[in-house]
Amino acid sequence: xxxxxxxxxxxxxxxxxxxxxxxxxxxxxxxxxxxxxxxxxxxxxxxxxxxxxxxxxxxxxxxxxxxxxxxxxxxxxxxxxxxxxxxxxxxxxxxxxxxxxxxxxxxxxxxxxxxxxxxxxxxxxxxxxxxxxxxxxxxxxxxxxxxxxxxxxxxxxxxxxxxxxxxxxxxxxxxxxxxxxxxxxxxxxxxxxxxxxxxxxxxxxxxxxxxxxxxxxxxxxxxxxxxxxxxxxxxxxxxxxxxxxxxxxxxxxx
Amino acid sequence: xxxxxxxxxxxxxxxxxxxxxxxxxxxxxxxxxxxxxxxxxxxxxxxxxxxxxxxxxxxxxxxxxxxxxxxxxxxxxxxxxxxxxxxxxxxxxxxxxxxxxxxxxxxxxxxxxxxxxxxxxxxxxxxxxxxxxxxxxxxxxxxxxxxxxxxxxxxxxxxxxxxxxxxxxxxxxxxxxxxxxxxxxxxxxxxxxxxxxxxxxxxxxxxxxxxxxxxxxxxxxxxxxxxxxxxxxxxxxxxxxxxxxxxxxxxxxxxxxxxxxxxxxxxxxxxxxxxxxxxxxxxxxxxxxxxxxxxxxxxxxxxxxxxxxxxxxxx
Ligand SMILES: Cc1cc2nc3c(=O)[nH]c(=O)nc-3n(C[C@H](O)[C@H](O)[C@H](O)COP(=O)(O)OP(=O)(O)OC[C@H]3O[C@@H](n4cnc5c(N)ncnc54)[C@H](O)[C@@H]3O)c2cc1C
Numbered sequence: 379x380x381x382x383x384x385x386x387x388x389x390x391x392x393x394x395x396x397x398x399x400x401x402x403x404x405x406x407x408x409x410x411x412x413x414x415x416x417x418x419x420x421x422x423x424x425x426x427x428x429x430x431x432x433x434x435x436x437x438x439x440x441x442x443x444x445x446x447x448x449x450x451x452x453x454x455x456x457x458x459x460x461x462x463x464x465x466x467x468x469x470x471x472x473x474x475x476x477x478x479x480x481x482x483x484x485x486x487x488x489x490x491x492x493x494x495x496x497x498x499x500x501x502x503x504x505x506x507x508x509x510x511x512x513x514x515x516x517x518x519x520x521x522x523x524x525x526x527x528x529x530x531x532x533x534x535x536x537x538x539x540x541x542x543x544x545x546x547x548x549x550x551x552x553x554x555x556x557x558x559x560x561x562x563x564x565x566x567x568x569x570x571x572x573x574x575x576x577x578x579x580x581x582x583x584x585x586x587x588x589x590x591x592x593x594x595x596x597x598x599x600x601x602x603x604x605x606x607x608x609x610x611x612x613x614x615x616x617x618x619x620x621x622x623x624x625x626x627x628x629x630x631x632x
Numbered sequence: 633x634x635x636x637x638x639x640x641x642x643x644x645x646x647x648x649x650x651x652x653x654x655x656x657x658x659x660x661x662x663x664x665x666x667x668x669x670x671x672x673x674x675x676x677x678x679x680x681x682x683x684x685x686x687x688x689x690x691x692x693x694x695x696x697x698x699x700x701x702x703x704x705x706x707x708x709x710x711x712x713x714x715x716x717x718x719x720x721x722x723x724x725x726x727x728x729x730x731x732x733x734x735x736x737x738x739x740x741x742x743x744x745x746x747x748x749x750x751x752x753x754x755x756x757x758x759x760x761x762x763x764x765x766x767x768x769x770x771x772x773x774x775x776x777x778x779x780x781x782x783x784x785x786x787x788x789x790x791x792x793x794x795x796x797x798x799x800x801x802x803x804x805x806x807x808x809x810x811x812x813x814x815x816x817x818x819x820x821x822x823x824x825x826x827x828x829x830x831x832x833x834x835x836x837x838x839x840x841x842x843x844x845x846x847x848x849x850x851x852x853x854x855x856x857x858x859x860x861x862x863x864x865x866x867x868x869x870x871x872x873x874x875x876x877x878x879x880x881x882x883x884x885x886x887x888x889x890x891x892x893x894x895x896x897x898x899x900x901x902x903x904x905x906x907x908x909x910x911x912x913x914x915x916x917x918x919x920x921x922x923x924x925x926x927x928x929x930x931x932x933x934x935x936x937x938x939x940x941x942x943x944x945x946x947x
Contacts, residue, residue, distance in 0.1 A: 385753075387753040387754045387755075387756045387887050387888070388756075388886060388887055388909065390753055390756050390757065392756070392757070399756075399757055467730060468721070468724075468730070468731055469724070469725075469728070469729075469730060469731075472725060493869075495753075495754060495888075496752055496753055497733075497752055498733070498752070498754065498868065499731065499733035499734075500717035500718075500721065500733055501717070501720075501721035501724070501731050501733060502721075503721075504717070504718045504721035504722045504725070505721050505722070505724070505725045505731075507722070508693070508721075508722040508725040508726060509725060513796075513798040513799045514690070514718060514722065514799070515799055516690075516714060516717070516718045517714045529802075532714070533714070533862075534713070534714045534715065535713070535714070535862070535863075536806055536807045536808075536809045536861070536862065536863065537804055537805070537806055537807070538804070538805050538806075538807060539801060539803075539804050540801070540802040540803045540804070540805075541799050541800060541801050541802060542799075542800050542802055543798050543799045543800065544798065552855075553855075554855045554856060587728065591730075592728075592729055592730030592731075592763055592767065593730035593731075593732060593761045593762065593763045593767065594761065594762050594763065595759055595760070595761055596747070596760045596761065596762045597759070597760040598752070598757055598758075598759050598760075599757060599758050600756060600757045601755060601756055601757060601758065601894075603890075603894070603912070603913040605899060605913055605914055605915050606915040606916070607911070607912070607914065607915070607917065608915060608916050608917065609911070609917045609919070610916060610917065610918045610919065611906060611917075611918075611919035611920075615920055615921075615924045615925055615928055616928060618918050618919075618920055618925060619925060619928045619929050619932055620932070622900065622916055622918055622929065623929070623932050623933075623936070625915075625916050626877070626898070626900070626916075627936070629877075629897075629898045629915075631819070631876050631877040631897070631898050632933065632936055632937065
């Protein structure tokens with residue numbers, strides 16, 4: 379299964395005057411919903427008696443992702459390493475991941491989260507599937523494998539669509555696929571003993587065009603909320619309600 | 633002469649995409665499945681009607697990509713639905729081009745290709761992406777008004793195609809659906825996981841009734857607990873609202889949720905946690921238990937709306 383190492387959206391520091399972002403100091407982790415995906419992948423791998431490989435693509439800073447997927451249940455982990463500061467877009471990411479999946483060999487199922495918490499572009503899973511030439515099943519909330527057949531329930535707004543296809547396949551999942559248990563101390567310690575590997579992206583033998591980003595990010599500006607932030611914390615409930623009511627009356631929204 | 637290709641499995645979105653496409657390209661070509669109704673829309677130059685035996689829209693990826701190549705398009709616009717996300721990403725991959733997902737702005741830069749804006753970090757930031765040559769761009773519903781049906785007669789070419797039938801649909805079911813129009817509600821009472829139990833929904837419903845508000849919720853309330861239908865959840869993967877008043881009960885206020893309430897005129901949060909993130913992006917931050925505050929607030933609003941005066945906070 380594929381994970382992405384991201385800066386947490388909730389603690390990006392935005393300069394209110396210039397709206398520039400200091401993501402450098404934000405807490406980093408695997409994308410929030412990737413935790414549910416790792417667990418779902420662990421369950422499926424356990425059911426079919428397969429090996430679970432955690433895979434990530436990113437700069438050298440993404441290395442801690444390996445330990446996190448191992449602690450969450452992967453049997454081994456691979457980091458395809460992009461050069462420090464390299465420009466990466468969805469096209470490049472999909473080529474790197476698909477090439478590495480091809481090298482692993484004998485892969486029956488690739489799981490990705492439907493969207494990452496930073497870019498949320500919904501593209502990596504379907505792109506990887508297309509490059510591998512495998513069937514793609516997106517937005518899945520229930521997943522099962524019987525023999526070589528995949529059964530899945532997709533969420534399409536108000537419609538639940540039950541589909542099936544033969545493996546190998548690429549599946550993207552939504553967090554409702556299942557919980558994301560916090561790894562215990564034993565799992566954390568055990569993670570250090572499981573095999574992990576770093577593969578420079580240059581070793582994958584990809585042609586130049588595969589590693590040439592198609593889009594370039596030319597600006598990134600933070601959002602600054604313009605709100606009054608009036609705190610109503612004093613007194614008992616009745617007093618708080620009265621304070622809120624006078625505020626709402628002033629706003630003219632009652 | 634620049635050309636845009638438009639695709640969506642949702643007819644309403646096709647009409648909206650035609651408007652967006654006409655703003656950035658000289659010619660608008662539609663790739664349709666099922667029905668050629670786009671041919672009568674204002675601004676459509678041609679419709680290619682792809683036909684195959686009972687197939688899901690996702691199985692037409694190769695045919696759509698072939699159509700893009702045949703028209704020699706400069707940009708491909710796809711409606712941002714779950715199906716559209718997949719089709720867009722796979723078509724971009726077949727063509728070896730970039731994808732901009734859910735653009736919030738799209739423009740040609742004379743002599744310098746294209747630019748689009750999109751929201752990243754779940755609404756924490758806006759990113760501008762630039763490219764030259766072809767790219768696939770997805771656009772959400774409501775981004776542009778639908779092109780008018782002017783009774784036009786753009787040429788329709790029926791194209792029988794091979795589809796990828798490897799993914800088979802076994803069944804489809806529709807989840808509870810009320811057709812509520814949250815996006816245009818003037819008041820919204822939104823419940824989060826602080827609610828505690830499904831029975832406490834009555835508290836929110838009482839308050840909503842007193843205010844003439846719609847009841848909305850956070851994603852886990854709809855998707856995890858299934859206490860309310862998914863059409864009622866607000867946020868990056870749900871609905872965006874722009875009411876005069878948003879009242880959040882037991883909503884923590886993670887950015888994935890609050891991005892959907894940016895256009896609200898007044899935002900109120902009621903939360904037991906004085907450090908709830910919602911309090912950083914709201915106008916009135918009431919620190920307290922919703923089970924205690926909300927019923928009292930309901931009474932107070934009922935009293936005012938039935939002709940009483942607002943009790944002074946100092947009394
Ligand atoms: C890619 C991605 C997309 C997402 N999309 C969305 C989206 O579209 N919409 C969305 O909503 N979320 C979305 N999320 C999830 C989001 O990050 C939050 O997890 C979610 O919004 C939290 O919901 P909540 O506030 O109901 O629950 P919680 O975060 O659990 O908060 C419950 C709150 O209730 C308070 N509380 C508890 N008891 C009481 C009480 N008695 N009285 C008052 N307050 C009380 C608590 O202090 C807490 O702040 C997304 C996440 C990701 C990663």
